[in-house]
Each structure stands twice: as C-alpha cells, then as structure tokens.
Amino acid sequence: MQDTVTTNETPESNKKDVIDEGVEKGLARLTPEKISTVINQVLTKETGARFKVYVETCMRCGLCADACSIFLSNDRDPRFSPAGKVKQTILEMIQKKGKVSKQFLKDAVRIAHTECNVCKKCSMYCPFGIDIAYMMTLVRRICHKLEITPLYIQDTVNSHSATMNQMWVKEDEWIDTLQWQEEDAREEFADLRIPLDKDGADIMYSVIAPEPKFQAGLIYQTAVIMHAAGMNWTMPSAPGWDNSNMAMFTGDFEISGRIARAHYETATKLHVKKIVMGECGHAFRSSYDVGNRWVGWAMPPVELIHAIDFFHDLLTSGRIKVKEKYKKTVTLHDPCNISRGRGLHNKAREMVNILCESFVEMTPNREHNYCCGAGGGVINCGPPWKGARIVNNREKSVQLERTGAEVLIAPCHNCHSGLEDIVHHYGLNMEIKFFGDIIFEVMEKTIYQNDN
Amino acid sequence: MHSFIHFIMGPMVWISFLIFFIGVIFKSFQVIKLINEREKFIYTYLSLKYSFRSIFAWLTPFLPVSTRKSPVFYSVSYVFHLLLFIVPVFLLSHVALLEESMQWSWFTMNDAVADILTLIVIFSLLFFIIRRIVVPEVNFLTKLSDFGFILIVALPFITGFLAYHQFFAYQWMVVVHVLSGELMIILIPFTRFFHMFMAPFTRAYTGSEFGSIRHAKDW
Numbered sequence: 001m002q003d004t005v006t007t008n009e010t011p012e013s014n015k016k017d018v019i020d021e022g023v024e025k026g027l028a029r030l031t032p033e034k035i036s037t038v039i040n041q042v043l044t045k046e047t048g049a050r051f052k053v054y055v056e057t058c059m060r061c062g063l064c065a066d067a068c069s070i071f072l073s074n075d076r077d078p079r080f081s082p083a084g085k086v087k088q089t090i091l092e093m094i095q096k097k098g099k100v101s102k103q104f105l106k107d108a109v110r111i112a113h114t115e116c117n118v119c120k121k122c123s124m125y126c127p128f129g130i131d132i133a134y135m136m137t138l139v140r141r142i143c144h145k146l147e148i149t150p151l152y153i154q155d156t157v158n159s160h161s162a163t164m165n166q167m168w169v170k171e172d173e174w175i176d177t178l179q180w181q182e183e184d185a186r187e188e189f190a191d192l193r194i195p196l197d198k199d200g201a202d203i204m205y206s207v208i209a210p211e212p213k214f215q216a217g218l219i220y221q222t223a224v225i226m227h228a229a230g231m232n233w234t235m236p237s238a239p240g241w242d243n244s245n246m247a248m249f250t251g252d253f254e255i256s257g258r259i260a261r262a263h264y265e266t267a268t269k270l271h272v273k274k275i276v277m278g279e280c281g282h283a284f285r286s287s288y289d290v291g292n293r294w295v296g297w298a299m300p301p302v303e304l305i306h307a308i309d310f311f312h313d314l315l316t317s318g319r320i321k322v323k324e325k326y327k328k329t330v331t332l333h334d335p336c337n338i339s340r341g342r343g344l345h346n347k348a349r350e351m352v353n354i355l356c357e358s359f360v361e362m363t364p365n366r367e368h369n370y371c372c373g374a375g376g377g378v379i380n381c382g383p384p385w386k387g388a389r390i391v392n393n394r395e396k397s398v399q400l401e402r403t404g405a406e407v408l409i410a411p412c413h414n415c416h417s418g419l420e421d422i423v424h425h426y427g428l429n430m431e432i433k434f435f436g437d438i439i440f441e442v443m444e445k446t447i448y449q450n451d452n
Numbered sequence: 453m454h455s456f457i458h459f460i461m462g463p464m465v466w467i468s469f470l471i472f473f474i475g476v477i478f479k480s481f482q483v484i485k486l487i488n489e490r491e492k493f494i495y496t497y498l499s500l501k502y503s504f505r506s507i508f509a510w511l512t513p514f515l516p517v518s519t520r521k522s523p524v525f526y527s528v529s530y531v532f533h534l535l536l537f538i539v540p541v542f543l544l545s546h547v548a549l550l551e552e553s554m555q556w557s558w559f560t561m562n563d564a565v566a567d568i569l570t571l572i573v574i575f576s577l578l579f580f581i582i583r584r585i586v587v588p589e590v591n592f593l594t595k596l597s598d599f600g601f602i603l604i605v606a607l608p609f610i611t612g613f614l615a616y617h618q619f620f621a622y623q624w625m626v627v628v629h630v631l632s633g634e635l636m637i638i639l640i641p642f643t644r645f646f647h648m649f650m651a652p653f654t655r656a657y658t659g660s661e662f663g664s665i666r667h668a669k670d671w
Binding site: 050052081124129293341 | 482483484486487489490491493494496497506510516517518519521522525529587588589590591592593594595598644646647650651653654655657658659662665666667668669670671
C-alpha cells in the first residue's frame with residue numbers, strides 16, 4: 001500500500017533512530033485512511049473541555065520548558081520542551097486533520113512514549129496549569145489505537161490482559177513464591193506467616209509483579225516488618241494481587257480500568273479494612289488516581305495507602321523500633337507519583353531522619369524533583385530505548401552527584417530501575433535502596449508484644 | 453469621512469463590546485456544554501479552596517518556582533498584564549468620552565503618568581517580540597499568529613501614544629487607534645486572547661487536582 005500522505009520532515013527529527021519492532025510492524029500495517037480515522041476519532045470523540053481549552057489557551061510562552069528534566073538533559077533543545085512535544089504531536093495532528101505520515105507517527109511514538117515521563121511537573125510550571133502530560137497520554141492513546149505501541153510495554157499490557165499481572169506470573173508460581181518466602185523467613189523468625197486470603201484482615205498487602213518474579217526478597221522483608229509490628233495482614237492468592245498498571249501508560253484505558261477494578265475487588269472479597277501497597281509509584285497513581293476513575297470511583301473504594309504512609313505510621317507509633325540508626329550518608333529521591341502525586345515527601349523525610357544518621361537533600365526536591373527518567377512507562381519500552389533514556393536523564397546524574405551521598409533511597413520500583421541505569425552509566429558510586437531495605441536493616445527484629 | 457469617524461467612535465464601540473460579550477457568553481457555554489457532555493468529573497474534583505489557593509499562589513509575585521526561573525520575562529509579563537487594563541480604563545480621554553456620552557465617570561490618572569505607562573506597555577511588547585525570536589524554546593513554539601497577537605495589542609497603544617502627542621496625521625492616528633482597539637476587543641473571545649477568561653479555570657482545576665487529591669503544591 002502506497003503511503004500517499006506526506007509531511008515535511010527535517011532530518012534532525014530522526015536524531016535518535018531507534019528500531020522498535022512493535023512500532024515498525026504496526027506502522028507497516030497502517031493505511032492513510034486508518035491513520036486519519038483513528039486520530040480524528042480520539043481527538044474529537046474522546047476528548048472534551050480540557051483538551052479544547054488547553055489547546056486554545058496555551059500562549060506558547062515556553063515557561064514549561066524549565067520543568068522538564070528531559071529538556072534540561074538535552075542541553076535545552078527546544079524539541080524536548082513540554083510544549084515543544086505537544087507542538088510536534090497533537091498540534092500537528094489537529095492542523096493536518098489527522099492526515100499525517102508514517103514518519104510523523106514514528107516520531108510521535110518516540111516523543112510521547114520515550115521522551116515524556118508524564119510526570120506532570122510541567123503543569124506546575126505553566127502559569128495556566130495546562131496538563132501537558134494529559135496531552136501526551138492522548139498521543140499514546142492514538143498510538144495504542146493504531147497498534148504502534150512500543151513492543152516491550154505492549155507485551156506488558158498483554159500480560160496484564162491475560163493474567164492480571166504485568167509479568168506473566170502464573171497463579172501457582174505466585175502462591176508458591178509467597179510460601180517459599182514464608183518458609184525461608186520462618187527459619188529466622190519464629191511463627192512468621194505470610195497469611196494468604198485471610199478473610200477480614202486489617203490489611204491487604206499488594207505488590208507489583210516484578211517482586212515475585214525476581215525480587216522475592218522484598219516480600220520477605222515486608223513479611224518480617226509486618227511480623228515484628230504484629231499486623232493483622234494478608235496477601236491475596238487470586239489475580240488482583242498485582243497493583244501495577246502499564247496499560248494506564250499505553251493509553252489502553254480499558255485494560256487499565258480492569259486492572260484497577262480487579263485490585264479493589266480482590267480487597268473487597270477479603271473484607272480487609274485497607275490496602276497497603278509496596279514501594280511503587282506508578283501503581284499508586286493507577287490505584288489512587290487513574291484506574292479507579294475509569295471504573296467510576298471518584299476516590300479509591302477501599303482505603304489505599306502507599307508503603308511510605310504505612311512505614312511512617314509504624315515508625316512514629318513505635319510499632320517498629322530502630323535498634324541502631326543507619327550509618328551511611330543517604331539522600332532521598334522523590335518519586336513523582338507519590339510526591340507530586342500524593343504529597344508524601346514530608347513523611348519520607350521524617351522517616352529518613354528516624355532511620356538514618358546522616359541525610360543530604362538533593363535539589364530540586366519534593367514536588368520539584370527531577371524524574372528518575374524511567375517513569376511513565378518509559379523504562380518499560382525496553383532495551384531498544386535504554387540508551388536514549390539514559391542520555392535523556394543526564395540532569396539526574398548531575399543532581400545525584402552533587403549530593404555526595406553513598407546511599408540513594410528511592411521508594412519506587414520504576415525509579416529504582418531507572419536510577420540503577422543512571423548510577424551505572426554515569427559511574428556514580430551509589431547504592432540504591434528502598435525504605436524497606438533500610439527499615440529491615442536497622443529495626444529491632446523482635447516480636448511485637450500486644451499488652452492486651 | 454466625518455460620518456465614518458462618527459460611526460467607528462460611536463456605534464462601533466458598542467457593537468464591539470456587544471460582540472465581545474456575546475462571544476464570551478457563547479464560548480463559555482460551549483465549554484460548559486462540553487464538560488457536561490464529556491467530563492462531568494471536573495465538577496467532582498473542583499475544590500473552591502484549592503482553586504483559590506492555586507490562583508493566589510500564582511498571582512503572588514515570584515512565589516511560583518517557574519516565575520523565579522524566568523524573572524525578567526515574568527516581571528515584564530506581570531506589569532504588562534496589569535497595565536493592559538489600567539491604562540485604557542483610567543485614561544482621562546477615555547473616561548471623558550464616556551462621561552460625554554453616558555455620563556459615566558471614575559478615577560482617572562494624570563496624562564504624564566499614562567504616557568509613561570503606555571511606553572512601558574509598548575516596550576513590554578517589544579520585549580515579547582525579541583524573546584520570541586531570541587529564546588530557542590520560545591522561538592520553536594512561535595507561529596506567525598503569535599506576532600500577530602502582539603501587533604494587535606500593540607497597535608492601539610502605539611497609535612494612542614502618537615495621537616496624544618499629535619506628531620503627525622492626528623486624525624488618521626485616532627481612526628487607527630479606535631479601529632485597532634475595537635478589533636482587539638472583538639477578537640478576545642475567538643482567539644487565544646481568551647486565555648484572559650480561561651486561565652483562572654485551568655489553574656483552578658489543576659490546583660484542585662494537586663491540592664485536594666494529590667496533597668501537593670502546584671507552584
């Protein structure tokens with residue numbers, strides 16, 4: 001099929017020509033009619049007042065640029081500024097009424113999926129508060145409907161769709177992993193349990209699928225903390241145990257909603273009082289802010305708290321006591337989805353001060369943090385995009401280096417993986433840890449005695 | 453000629469304001485209708501408290517980090533937006549005209565002050581033009597229409613200034629002055645000038661989402 005639609009592409013727009021099989025094969029299947037139909041369907045039928053007003057209100061002042069770590073990491077190249085990305089994608093789609101070329105779409109996939117972390121920092125820098133991340137999500141939605149989503153993240157979504165977890169973890173493997181961790185832990189801690197499907201427990205603990213897949217030690221640590229604190233908790237055996245949600249980032253809102261619903265329905269079936277989730281940022285965004293809305297719950301139907309909230313409570317209430325403070329100098333990375341996404345940055349700092357002897361701030365911080373570069377599904381686009389992702393986050397390495405800290409606390413899985421790459425690539429000598437790692441190391445590991 | 457001038461300085465002023473008001477009402481209804489049809493959740497999340505928190509934060513000079521990153525642009529922009537209203541509304545000759553035709557009258561400023569403020573507006577606009585050319589990330593976003601907007605705003609101020617000083621072609625200056633002023637008023641609802649009305653609402657919504665749902669600041 002001959003592609004009759006052309007655009008004037010500058011060679012520069014292909015500076016990072018990455019071959020992504022999912023994108024290439026998807027593009028090969030497209031026809032000009034399909035392209036314009038899908039784009040116009042999304043832009044006219046799936047958008048509303050926000051989209052219209054954002055497009056008609058932006059005065060192209062460029063103030064959003066300074067928010068973006070990807071823009072800053074690329075020596076202030078205008079193509080990487082938030083509004084610049086909108087101009088190169090959405091605005092051109094509107095202007096051409098959806099009649100865009102395949103090359104344009106290839107660039108749009110790259111921009112929306114790998115050069116924007118949908119971290120929402122730019123809406124804090126826009127005087128009008130325009131939600132540019134939402135505009136990028138719309139581009140991803142269009143890519144999803146055109147079936148040109150990057151291969152690796154699409155595979156993750158396929159896994160969500162088939163198994164309700166993001167890593168093709170089978171049900172028996174999941175249960176087996178929990179029982180294996182319980183067995184190991186019982187050798188060190190008498191009577192420790194990882195209670196499965198305990199009806200009416202106070203807490204349902206949910207994790208992301210990479211934990212059972214290859215970081216089972218994190219479940220072990222949490223079990224020890226729960227045990228020491230004497231919590232009445234449980235983990236579900238059925239699908240719904242995974243709180244992660246990559247469909248939210250590919251614009252596959254239907255799957256995204258199913259994931260959030262499965263998570264809450266699992267909690268409801270177990271009659272738990274609340275859900276505590278592990279140290280993950282995007283999963284929190286999905287359950288607290290995005291997936292629930294798609295299902296029709298304005299706010300979470302079951303109380304949902306992030307591990308920071310939970311650990312903070314355990315530490316300040318004295319249910320977990322610090323035996324000896326952590327000695328090494330630490331710094332703290334604020335994950336977008338729980339600082340800008342839930343304002344947990346101050347509690348995180350209080351925890352650092354309870355747990356560690358020496359703390360250095362990185363700047364900017366709290367709501368103004370730089371993203372880890374992995375967030376928003378960027379790292380999930382996989383190996384083809386890894387090199388570009390690391391270049392796109394040079395600014396973070398500069399920020400980390402300035403702290404001179406030995407240990408970097410990052411209470412989010414995505415941030416962890418992204419920061420590992422940054423630390424490794426830029427040769428920073430830094431260990432990266434979760435709050436759970438530090439708590440496990442410094443806590444009094446004795447069984448909590450209930451006075452009653 | 454005389455009747456033309458009479459028209460643009462008389463009925464056309466009222467026609468311009470009429471188009472302006474009808475346009476504002478029409479555009480507002482359009483947005484409200486879209487919200488009701490597609491995005492009713494906006495009402496769910498809109499919080500009065502956090503809307504005002506955000507708006508006031510953004511009206512406070514140099515409170516938002518963003519404004520501290522671009523202090524010169526922000527200062528010029530802040531002053532410009534204030535003067536854009538203050539100068540025409542409190543200009544003696546404008547108020548005199550209104551008093552003559554409608555017997556409405558209010559505080560006016562000294563002509564010498566108005567003269568300086570007008571120059572500030574004109575130089576601010578010149579600054580915006582230069583910024584659009586010189587700053588790469590702004591230049592990248594700039595379309596011809598952005599210069600057009602600046603020109604439309606600049607015209608009434610430049611011609612007003614020239615007419616007041618009667619440097620040359622006084623009558624023509626007045627004609628262009630009145631016409632360009634009317635053009636700007638008419639265009640507000642139908643162009644990106646409408647940010648004048650929409651900005652508080654986009655700010656309010658983002659402020660509400662950040663404040664009441666995400667417990668975070670948005671400045």
